Amino acid sequence: MPIQILIVEDDKLTRNSLCRIIQKLDYEVMTASDGLEAWNILREKPVDIVITDWMMPGMDGLELCKRIRSADLRNYVYVIILTAQGGKKELIEAIDAGADDFAVKPSTQLELSARIKAGKRILKLQSDLKEQNEKLSKSNRKLNHAYSVIKKDLEAGAKIQSSLLPQKASIIAGISFDWIFLPSEFVAGDVFNYFRLDENHVGFYVLDVAGHGIPAAMLSVTLSKALSPANTQECLLKQFMPVPEPPYYKIINPATAIKMLNERFQADPETMQYFTIVYGIIDIQNGETVITQAGHPCPILLQKGTSANLIGKGGFPVGMLPNIDYEEQEIVLNRGDRLFAFSDGITECINSKQQEFSPERLMDLVEEGRNFPLRKLLELIEHRLHQWKGDNTFEDDVTLLAIEIT
Known part of the structure; x- marks a missing residue:
């Protein structure tokens, strides 16, 4: 579309001369x-460039x-x-009023041509x-729509993931379980559980998939199913046997179970999505407890009459290398003893001074609340973590499973 130019001039001869040029x-x-006639034209018709005299009766060029x-016209008007x-004072006044260019009369054809080309x-x-801007706005609308869809999917995924976790603190055969679980995103890479393996044994685990977001959450969901005793077909915690009389299974010891996990869930070389885990089995009758770690933070043991201490040696993460053997740690849990399994989202939580929360601070809190009810102790730990971080957001999932023999 050709450039539309509006000439505003009260002198007829000058107006006609400019028009011809x-x-x-x-x-x-x-x-x-x-100016008033020009304003009415501007409101009704598309105009690209206005060439206006300064001094005119009624509405002058500056007005x-x-x-x-100040108007919301359909396009920018030059x-x-x-x-x-042609003094400096007039130039400043014109520019201040919103003019794009300023010329002294009379103007030649060559000068007007140059100024119009600049316009x-x-x-x-x-x-x-x-x-x-329109393309960006369109892209932003598409991105916002996509984000809305993803957000809804993530929220649905979080609900599914949450349904796989314990729903409330509980007691199994005199063993109390409670926890802190604060995912860093909608969906988490941490997962934990506890369950009765048979009439004499209770199992528990806390695992942490490397990374964040959807890939980590998908693997954690898969792992939670593989570690569920209710899953008789794929469970790695029991070996089901085709025998005519009960029991129809045997419980797999922690070291063997983790080794089987490692063989089944070897990481893809491109993603290297490995995970760490601590898995334990408690004998209900005598409190004998067997624990295996695979690259996971050492649990904290608090027994009557002793200070809190870390148990275990760490082990090797699951999925990084095949044919790894894992060790077992044996302890005895008596009445009043507490065991805390947690993810590194707690001990590696960074404060504003770039300091880590550390296992030592967590042990100090466990000691501080040794006479608190379990729930009150966990509330204290969560409160101190928020104080340490300085806000309610965490860069990594925060998980702690607390076990007490009652």
């Missing part, structure tokens, strides 16, 4: 005899320029003000910028 330059021309700049006064370049830049 600009028509020779092959532009579409409209004319107005004063017209100010009105253009304004050139013509005046017989066209500015208008082209404005048009390109508007087009880019």
Whole structure:
């Protein structure tokens, strides 16, 4: 579409002269005899460039320029003000009113042509910028829609993942279980559980999939199913046997179970999505407890009459290398003893001074609340973690499973 130029000049001879000059330059021309007439044209018709005299009866060129700049017109209008006064004061006043260019009358065809070409370049830049902004706005709308869909999917995934976790603190055969679980995102890479393996044994685990977000959460869901005693077909914690009389299974010891996990869940070389885990079995009758770690933080043991201490040696993460053997740690849990299995999201939580929370601080808290009910102790730990972090967001999932012999 050709450039539309509006000439605003109260002197008829000057107006006609400007009109002829600009028509020779092959532009579409409209004319107005004063600012008010020009304003009415601007509101009704598309105009690209306004060339206006300064001094006119009624609405002068400066007032017209100010009105253009304050109005919500359909496009940017480039304004050139013509005046017989060419001083610095007039130039500053014109620019301050919103003029794009300033020329002293009389103007030659060559000068007007150059100023109009400069205006066209500015208008082209404005048009390109508007087009880019529209494209960006369209892209942003698409991204916002996609984010909304993803957010809903993540929230649905979080509900599914949450349904696989214990729903409330409970007691199994005189063993109390409670926990802290604060995922860093909608879905978490941490997962934990506890369950009765048979009439004499209770199992528990805490695992932490490397990474965050959907890939980590998907693997954690798969693992929680593989570690569920209710899953008789794929469970790695029991070996079911086709025998005519009960029991129809045998419980797999922790070291063997973790070794089987390692063989089944070898990481893809491209993603290297490994995980760490601590898995234990408690004998209900005598409190004998067998624990195996695979690259997971050492649990904290708090027994009557002794200080809190870390147990275990760490072991090797699951999925990084095949044919790994794992060790077992044996302890005896008596009445009043407590055991805490947790993820590194707690001990490696960073504060504003770039300091880690550390296992030592966690042990100090366990000692501080040794006479608290289990739930009150966990509330204390969670409160101190939030104080340490300084806000309610965590870079990594925060998980702690607390076990007490009652």
